[in-house]
Amino acid sequence: MKSECLNPLTNAQKEIENACKLLKVSDSAYQILKEPIRFLEVSIPVRMDDGTIRIFKGYRAQHNDAVGPTKGGIRFHQDVNIDEVKALSIWMSFKCSVVGIPFGGAKGGVIVDPNTLSKSELERLSRGYIREIYSIVGPDKDIPAPDVNTNEQIMAWMMDEYSKLSGKNSPGIITGKPIICGGSLGRTQATGYGVALMAYEATKYLNLDIKNCTVSIQGFGNVGSYSALNLHKLGAKIIAVSDSKGGIYKEGGIDINALIEYVKENGSVAGFDDAEQITNDKIFELEADIFVPAALENQITTDIARSIKTKIICEGANGPTTPEADKILYERGIFVVPDILANAGGVTVSYFEWVQNLDNYYWTLEEVEDRQRMIMIEAFKKVYETSNDYKVDMRTGAYITSLNRIYKAMEMRGWV
Structure with missing residues (x-):
């Protein structure tokens, strides 16, 4: 009996391949989409409270930017690995497109158990991570967000570090920030x-x-x-x-x-x-x-x-x-x-936060929730209709819906 595959990257690639076959797009589309267009591995030196230097391994994967700048969380976890980060960046691309948000997918991570760090060590690691990936992120390039074991305080430190490096206040570099630092009402929930x-x-x-x-x-x-x-x-x-x-x-x-x-x-x-x-x-x-x-x-x-x-x-x-x-x-x-x-609600409201940051105009909680509800209910309807049209489950219907949007963007850009 064939063993069950638990590798997230392999599983993500299977889902893309299946959707490509059902939508009957060219094999070149699958070849482009099965791996991130960019993957960065960094070593982050952090001075610990006892004066020693410890090196932490970090990653950032940018899957596809045909639809728009990439977007995705940063997780701090001892089990972070390359295949996981790549898979999560792929899922983010399809998550954004299933709800029609003009972002591609990205993901980042640092191999660390944050519970073993003091607050000052955690801050130095957070700032160090942004310094190392600074050249490939930005409000019009790649916009990170919180994920497992990261929160609004960590996002605020990262936003502040990026602003120092760029020489200007840049709230649009990151989402999931505290309200006082340009965060959006409704983002936490x-x-x-x-x-x-x-x-x-x-x-x-x-x-x-x-x-x-x-x-x-x-x-x-x-x-x-x-x-x-x-x-x-x-x-x-x-x-x-x-x-x-x-x-x-x-x-x-x-x-x-x-x-x-x-x-x-x-x-x-x-x-x-x-x-x-x-x-x-x-x-x-x-x-x-x-x-x-x-x-x-x-x-x-x-x-x-x-x-x-x-x-x-x-x-x-x-x-x-x-x-x-x-x-x-x-x-x-x-x-x-x-x-x-x-779970596309998080990136939907992250998109709202980014828009508010760029406009420097902020919405009420009611406006945020009304717009999220409208987008997600319409997306559910579209996925349900697609799954019925193709006689497939909702997951495959969601991938076909997303792939259709991403493929059209790649086609118009001349990538396929």
């Missing part, structure tokens, strides 16, 4: 808000009443918590939540506001006393109408796909489902809202 919107749209297409739906969520960081909060506001009942330290379950529904406060104080959902304690793996076994994977890649494997008990999977994380598992879910009739659509 944008990804989770979008996941909730897409899950809600899926219920409508499946003739389900969101107010009668139960939800389980894997991962309770920014994306998972705001997904839970917004689904709760829509009337859904959140019955289970897990994170890296454990999980909780309550048949009658978890008090999400109380859970968010608990996690702020304790750093995990584990131990929340108004619910039954469960193991991480148990989250996949529970019966729920909607399941939101909002943790890491490759969480839904073939074994889980065969046994998971849900009607809808709305992917808050990037690449949480393996290609082999995808096929099983489709055959079982489980409706999957793919990551490049479901």
Whole structure:
């Protein structure tokens, strides 16, 4: 029996190849799109608090800029690797185009466990990373953003360092900044808000009443918590939540506001006393109408796909489902809202932040959320129609929708 592929770059390339074949575009398009157009590896010297110098390895991948400047997050994690960064840059290209945003995809990362650094060491690393990639980023080149283990404070340091190097205030270099430094209202909750919107749209297409739906969520960081909060506001009942330290379950529904406060104080959902304690793996076994994977890649494997008990999977994380598992879910009739659509809210509002920075004119929260909702609902409709036209699952429909836009841009530029 063929083993399941867990390499994110290989999986991303398979998805592109499949979409290219279905759209019947030239092989040259696939050859261009299967790898980033640019990949930079850097060594970042950082003076530690004890006076020693430590070298950190960093990366920046820029996948494709046919549609516009590249865009993508920066993650600080001990497991960052080249294939992961390249794959994430590819997914970002398709994520931007599926919602019609004029960006290509990029991604960056530094191999580090930020929990082992002091605040001053973290600041020096953040500034050092931007210095090393300075020549290939900029408001009209490549616009970074926060990702795993990076936040608005780190974005502010990076924006400040770039501004020093360029000799002018440059808020448009980076998104996900604090409001006082040119950030956008609605950016922090944008990804989770979008996941909730897409899950809600899926219920409508499946003739389900969101107010009668139960939800389980894997991962309770920014994306998972705001997904839970917004689904709760829509009337859904959140019955289970897990994170890296454990999980909780309550048949009658978890008090999400109380859970968010608990996690702020304790750093995990584990131990929340108004619910039954469960193991991480148990989250996949529970019966729920909607399941939101909002943790890491490759969480839904073939074994889980065969046994998971849900009607809808709305992917808050990037690449949480393996290609082999995808096929099983489709055959079982489980409706999957793919990551490049479901979690595109973050890059959508990052685009809004960039526009506001360039115009030096800022929008209200209502304006931001209204524009995000309009863009994402229209994207869902387009992907759903495409998947029906080609008789494929929603993920393949999303890739065909995106590829069509990227290919047309490459064609008009004379690349293919």
